[in-house]
Amino acid sequence: MRFSMPRKLSPLDPQRLDNQICFAVYSAAHAFNRVYKPLLDRLGLTYPQYLVMLVLWERDDVPVRDIGERLFLDSGTLTPLLKRLEAAHLVKRTRSSEDERQVLIALTPQGHALKEKARAVPQSILAASDCSVSELVAMKDEIVALRDRLNAVIGE
Amino acid sequence: MRFSMPRKLSPLDPQRLDNQICFAVYSAAHAFNRVYKPLLDRLGLTYPQYLVMLVLWERDDVPVRDIGERLFLDSGTLTPLLKRLEAAHLVKRTRSSEDERQVLIALTPQGHALKEKARAVPQSILAASDCSVSELVAMKDEIVALRDRLNAVIGE
């Protein structure tokens, strides 16, 4: 009987941290968050709040549910976050008259105005990425495709 | 004087949510987390706890600081997490006798044993990714390179 190699030493060990794409994604997400932090501090936003604002700058007066579907977040996350945005006078929460179950989220004038102040953010991120736009777009598309395959599995 | 196109309609608008690689990474990280959840529930671990166990399965009896450097996490995150792993009898926390500032984290026999039970996890993730190993490795390397460039900017 032969001894097997200790798996720990194999560079291809699927249990090694550095071989896991999930950790690459996880740690990259945190790295992005740290780069965004000082930029968003000036706007008075956290990163998840910035994502909500991006959604609303495209179209506002939408129910909480629409924002959640766009960002893959549920009401347990969004309700308190939106209340903080309301406290910051960036959005207004109004219960829909047509369907009293829905709460519609609309931008305030300050909320709209913040879009202009936020325009410099994406280019700062691009600079920090130290990478061509075409490379970033290609990576983004690959990551989105992977995300969508993962989400498809969850729905089973 | 001409009117400019409303930026909102441009598919290349850098302020559009779907054009941002950071959101791709952010949402992919959450998708991974949701795929991992049922697998790790059986092991009694959360995803960040699983990452700590991966580090310790490679080498244990290491200070908290080493785990933090490996995972890009600080003591504010790790201290309570490690206390929960200790409460689950997976690790033991001991203050170093050579340097009383350090707390060394060692696996218990149950902590070591869990590695075998966790061996099926990476292949389940691979299956959910619905992607060839070589493609995943290529993506992982790109994402790690991006993460490291972002982290380099933070240190400035």
Added chain:
DNA sequence: TCACATTTAATTGTTCGCAATTGAATGTAC
């Protein structure tokens, strides 16, 4: 109409993640 299911947000409780601070141990300069 009336029972029942579905939809929608809000709520509660647990766990991350990080900034900022604290306190103890260690290292360094003079």
Added chain:
DNA sequence: GTACATTCAATTGCGAACAATTAAATGTGA
């Protein structure tokens, strides 16, 4: 060898993230 700075983990406080539950509004079927 005594000030001073540095290192390390722990702590506090706040904002996500999500599971599970609740409550109200709406939809559906008999």
